[in-house]
Amino acid sequence: MCQNLKQLTPVDLNEVWETEPQHFTPWLAKEENLTLLGKALGIELELEAQEVNVGGFRADILCKNTVDDSWVLIENQLDTADHRHFGQILTYAAGLDASTVIWIAKTFRREHCAMLDWQNRITDERYRFFGVEMKVWQIEDSPRAIQFDVVSNPNDWVRGVSQDTQRVANQEVSERQQLMRKFWTGLREYMNDNNSSVNCPAPTTRGYLRFGIGRTDFFIHTRLASSSREIGIWLYTQGNDAEAHFRLLEEQKEDIHNEFGETLEWYELPENERSRVCLNKEDTDPLNENDWIHQYEWFTAKLERFNQVFRPRIQALNAADWIPEEDNEQLAEP
Structure with a gap:
């Protein structure tokens, strides 16, 4: 027609x-x-x-x-x-x-x-x-x-390749680091080819890649842990208001889990001035190149889910809305 x-x-x-x-x-x-x-x-x-x-x-x-x-x-x-x-x-x-x-x-x-x-x-x-x-x-x-x-x-890729080539010449980059770059490069290509709503940053030689989520002091790490045979996505909050922001998100935990469709792990780390919310995929070997396509699929789907569920909540956070427990107790005293 x-x-x-x-x-x-x-x-x-x-x-x-x-x-x-x-x-x-x-x-x-x-x-x-x-x-x-x-x-x-x-x-x-x-x-x-x-x-x-x-x-x-x-x-x-x-x-x-x-x-x-x-x-x-x-x-x-x-x-x-x-x-x-x-x-x-x-x-x-x-x-x-x-x-x-x-x-x-x-x-x-x-x-x-x-x-x-x-x-x-x-x-x-x-x-x-x-x-x-x-x-x-x-x-x-x-x-x-x-x-x-x-x-x-x-051209971040050309820059990265030229710098890594120099490091290889100086014996500074291990085979594992080269494999990490290859993995992240593949993930970036997969996300771009599939028109993901999440921007994938330039690949690195590290075992993690850092993504933004729309607000300073919040970021996501996609991580590869070959020793424990797992891959994961960790959402971090840091800075002076890290505790308040984490607690305010934690108050929404039930709604977040329902919307996300999975149970996430919550870790408050006040001594490090940052806290995190994690999703891990176990029994997964990030060094197995034959399985990378499935890992790319998982990372892409879960990153998009993190953005859909957390981004609007993070942007709406106001640290002044959180009242520490000791302050609540003082307010409750006659």
Whole structure:
């Protein structure tokens, strides 16, 4: 049967946002829109501030990367990328000690992409520079849709391979560490190929991989434990409010288990200033490459479940809502 297909029509950015500082930047700073941008980049972003003073200048948006708690600078343009903004970006990044720089523009000239690529080549893996072209589309009178196209980005895989190659030359990487990287690389490819709703970070040589879950001081470790023949997903809360946040989540334990569909393990570790909620899969050998596809399936399904169940609860937490038991006892005294 012949389909009556419609054509996508590009929309001028200035028809959607009249100005960058008064209209586009506040729009992008909303949680749902930062999530869209983060999805395109594979980064968990949490808004810290808008229009941040840096000397006599103002940076558009400052965020936290919730995976590693590092600073992320976002600089916006509704027109074509230019030299002036590139200079501003370097100034802001230095002044704010940003590890990640995201430059958004209508279009990028080849020389500006080359500058970003060069920055990614000459800096180590702690620093990342992204160039993002922004487009808006519409089909006839339908609602408009945003598209973020990444035109320049750090190649974490190439960086990781080159660094690991150097370590191998120096006999610093064991066969096990190489196997860990191979496992995490496979997991990332599996999640991307299956359009997972969870962003998988760059692979490492460690026995765990750290995922964000939308808020600073919370993160997830996927872990491989060959000695005990198990794999697992551990949700951590840390920082000054770790105990309060853990207790508030624990108060919802029954609802969480019902929604999750499985019983989780809860561990408060006050001496380490962090606590965790765990799900483990036993009788599973992470060194058995023939079983990796099943382990990828399990990790992907359970990571998505953790995000569905915990993310909204974590974002709604307010440490001030928790009253320690000793305070409750004092309130109860006549």
